[in-house]
Every structure is written in structure tokens, then in C-alpha cells.
Amino acid sequence: MSKHTPGPWIYGPEVGPDCTRIDAENGLVIAAVRSREITSWEQSRPIYSWSEEGAANARLIAAAPELLEALQAVTRCLAWHEEQH
Numbered sequence: 555m556s557k558h559t560p561g562p563w564i565y566g567p568e569v570g571p572d573c574t575r576i577d578a579e580n581g582l583v584i585a586a587v588r589s590r591e592i593t594s595w596e597q598s599r600p601i602y603s604w605s606e607e608g609a610a611n612a613r614l615i616a617a618a619p620e621l622l623e624a625l626q627a628v629t630r631c632l633a634w635h636e637e638q639h
Contacts, residue, residue, distance in 0.1 A: 559584060561619025565612050574612045587612040 559578045566577050576584040588608045 563616045563619055565616040576616050585615050
């Protein structure tokens with residue numbers, strides 16, 4: 555299994571007008587996720603609005619360390635159960 559930056563990962567500040575950042579507790583940037591979409595243009599400048607899909611993707615990425623921990627716990631439980639039978 556490859557190493558990863560330990561959690562918690564924080565769904566946090568916006569990087570720019572269309573991205574939300576996922577940060578580790580130690581300050582490392584884990585990912586930048588598109589959280590807004592262009593809905594219109596005004597004087598050659600985009601106008602962004604919140605994207606529910608982008609926000610959901612950012613929350614899912616931020617939950618990755620907890621999801622990994624849960625998967626590892628289930629794997630250990632199944633291995634123990636198999637040994638008992």
C-alpha cells in the first residue's frame with residue numbers, strides 16, 4: 555500500500571473563483587477541486603456560481619483518510635472472522 559498524507563483533511567478555503575482547496579492538518583495542499591461553474595459572462599469576465607457536484611467531490615476527497623481507516627478496520631474484522639471459521 556502506498557503512503558499518504560495522514561488526516562484529517564480539511565475541506566477549506568477557496569483557491570480562486572472556481573476552486574476549493576483540500577488541506578492536510580500539517581498545511582500541505584492535498585487537492586484543488588472545481589467547486590464553481592461559469593454561469594454567464596459580463597464584460598468578458600466569467601460569473602461563477604456554486605456547483606453542488608464540485609462541493610460533493612471536495613467533501614468526498616476530504617473524507618478519504620477516514621474512509622481508508624474504516625476500510626482497513628473492516629478488512630481486519632473480516633480476516634479475524636475467517637480465522638475463526
